Amino acid sequence: MQGRTTGTDERAEVLGVDPTWWRQAAVYQIYPRSFADANGDGLGDLPGITSRVPYLRELGIDAVWLSPFYPSALADGGYDVDDYRNVDPRLGTLEDFDEMAAALHAAGIRIIVDIVPNHSSDRHEWFVEALASPKGSAARNRYIFRDGLGENGEIAPADWTSAFGGPAWQAVGDGQWYMHYFATEQPDFNWDNPEVRADFVKTLRFWSDRGVDGFRIDVAHGLAKKFGDTLPSQAELDALPKDGGHPLWDRDEVHDIYAEWRAVFNSYDPPRTAVAEAWVDAARRPRYASPEGLGQAFNFDLLEAEFDADEFRTIVADNLALAEASGSSTTWVLSNHDVVRHPSRYGLPRRSSKTIKHGAEWLLSGGTEPELDRELGLRRARAASLFMLGLPGSAYIYQGEELGLHEVADIPDSERQDPSFFRNPGVDIGRDGCRVPIPWTRAGSSFGFGAGDAHLPQPSWFGASSVEAEEGDPDSTLSLYRRAFALRRELQGAETLEWVETGRADVLHYVRPNGWHVLLNFGAEPFELPTGDVLVSSVAQGAGILAPESAAWVRAAA
Template sequence: MDADWWRQAVVYQIYPRSFADANGDGIGDLAGIISRIGYLEQLGVDAVWLSPFYPSALADGGYDVDDYRDVDPRIGTLEQFDALVAALHEAGIWLIVDIVPNHSSNRHRWFQEALASAPGSPARDRYIFRDGLGAGGSRPPSDWTSQFGGPAWTRVPDGQWYFHTFTVEQPELNWDNPEVRAEFLDTLRFWADRGVDGFRVDVAARLAKKFPEPMPSQAELSRIPSGPDSPVYDRDEVQSIYAEWRRVFNEYDPPRMAVAEVWVNSPERRARYARPESLGQAFNFDLLKADFDAEQFRRIVTSNLDQVKLSESSSTWVLSNHDVVRHATRYGLRPDGGRPGGRGDRWVNDGAPASQIDRGLGLRRARAATLVELALPGSAYLYQGEELGLGEVTGIPDEQRQDPKFWRTRDDERPSVGRDGCRVPLPWTRSGPSFGFGPDDSAAGPHLPQPDWFADCSVEAESGDPSSTLGMYRRALELRREMQGGETLEWDDGLSVGDVLAFSRPGGWLCVANFGDDPVPLPSGRVLVSSAPLIRPGTDGPARIPGACTVWLSIDAGR
């Protein structure tokens, strides 16, 4: 078996509750995923990344975990999980699962035990509890705020306070506690023994913490960069945790892989998580944050290919995921600065009214950016539905919202910042009460409402059309698997002028992307795939690449 399968893998992220619903209760499930493995195989992905499927109250979309070694009964059973692993492996697809080590849910047995125990008890030491300030400890230990709005400390009945970076339902674990470390090592083995091939580590840089006395104010904390001086993010001690994890991963053949979700200040800090003795790979979100701009893309690609030399890992490329605006919408937004194609705020869901989103432009740019991403050396992480060209779903009624960020950060002066718009259940068919997400005779609708325009973006609508976004993804992934060679590229400076970005890959293929609005000449070579129709003015006239278009060409005469 290939121990390095992950280095240039195409990984498809499944958000389980929104992928496919087999039993008709409105929530996606493991049986639904199993029923669609043929689709994943035909798409041509190498691996699936499964977002949290654990028992959860869904205070934060499943990232509030009640039990790390079980399946939410609304999603399935451990036996169905085993069947999923077997079916994916039979199809030649690896499986990565989310692990959420920074915090549990407040319903986890450990936290319930902590609430029932006295301050200073071993049960409380598994979490971060502190006495409050002021008379009777009535004020929180600091004025720090949660990332989802409101205070980062919540008081319990006996007067102590517990810490949570996210919702009050997500108390943070104390990773200085040996029992916490041992529990997660056992959890990693539990899933690896069931055939899991890798782990995506949620908020990987937050585990190690050191709270000074007195604590800095929120204003002071915001000025401390992530890294060894931060009390809460990217401290050096976190690497000792992942060194233990790596020893567990290396117990298996092939060794289990892991990828860190980290937002850090420097290439050197990111490389620490991607080293072979640590998790082995770290997410690079730089393209996700970039405008649709040739200069930015080249700078980011160059920088990240240089960064992997620090870690001996491979780079990762991401344009969409479950936490951000889908790139088909992001590229259709007009930011405040006025230039079309900017990313906007990556968290915004209804931050721009539908009338301010140019869906056609956004999709053209998304297709072009995707072909650039898939041509790069390293691994590409795709988010379910992007292969259909899905954009953000706007206008979800408040009463149907599920994301805590929407409710806890909205006010009268700024738009909502929820993430429900990228988590709407997928459309599989042109018609039906849930566009094929669930059975047509289901009494329950999808857990988030689907817009009417999903009909034209459904798998059924796009499957027979090679020019559709789905057809482009299938063709590109087929070519990528056939042609992907070494983990290098060579910039073509003769073609990379102005709004054009061009590079060749080992094996004799060339990627040319036109980020501008005006057509540019098509270089010589056999066209393998194009994100948009080429301009062919006449039978004998030279072809041109239109604006917002990427083309792959074979430049090897032997092909």
């Protein structure tokens, strides 16, 4: 039943048959609840995405990655999944998914969907059954249950801390506790259980049969876990090396799971692809990205870097070498649904506030301390994005970055939704600021997101950054991205570059095999461009000059 949304021949005609399409793809991440609201209930939905396919086609991307759209209580923005083979009724139906997939494929855009295999929702039918079943039952064995300590099991099995703050073990009232590395509502699966493995294979086939082209694997390094009879303390866990034998993270045997998944992916024509969200040591990343495994792995190094020439060059060189070692292509990311948007990161003092992660001190101040230099941040973001889009490998773009959106920092506490905010008051402000619904029009109750108010409050400055405001402006960030995506298609080919020495530590210059030159000036002084045609630049340039904190692509003169 492959290619359910469109006939196999029709899909091949529109999308082509290249099984390596993903190697240098431009992938646009959609956070469905915040992209477009078709029914006016304040929550983005699948019909809303379908309605915006013409925009996505004109943008010039190769694929969309959909964050979870499954039934969910939204304890963690949809990453608490009730049913892996269905659509949240607030977002649509399976028929709506099929219509969306058909529209995207007809526009030449492939589909990657999020798979969340480390944990389910506590409303998943398996976990409901587990709570209703006795100790030692087959139902409980699908998850990680342990007897508590103390006379009656009233003490947690270990003092582990969850990623969102608070304990990582939850009592169920009969002397046992279940593990949840994330929110309490997200119990961790037991991946030693063959039933769990078989069910996820079923899920991968379910979506592949509906025309999905690939999968993004959430917490890919966390599935395999191994505990002894006595659990280590949190301090002992933190001290253990993550070298393949850690009890929780990046265990070697996790790749046995992905070898099984690769067999599933390769049973389709063309093979389905996958990308691992694996926060692991760089030296261990290639195995996730190998042809025998998921095929590709996220590289978050640029996302974590300062706006600094030396950092950028080292990261690019190291990750191209890692990609060569894995046989995959590398990936480039500057923003996503979990981090502060990069126009805001680049507009703050260096290392002043741990701005990358969602616990940023800058956000705790409501975005007022230190003061954000919005113009500086956007100028640097445009330059970094253009530099990144010229690199070999896949580029992952987060919705709204093509508009130059800054982080929404001043959301009232009463309007916030992220569990990390509620579990760590005064410490972690959460990720809501990058998940605010994006603006489509200059005005309106939700700036064109839907007919009513949006589920997260949008700031007044959104109108000036909307699609409507930027669409006709040749100097807008939207126009910059459209131009870069269109030119990027001509860069396909050898996944290599050659560095050109500039004589300045604050200017980077590389050349792609087709002869295009990409330059980024991190400094405060202009730099002389190579002779040739400027194809695209992040700011208006003087003749033959690369302005400070700007980037350009140049086709050198023959």
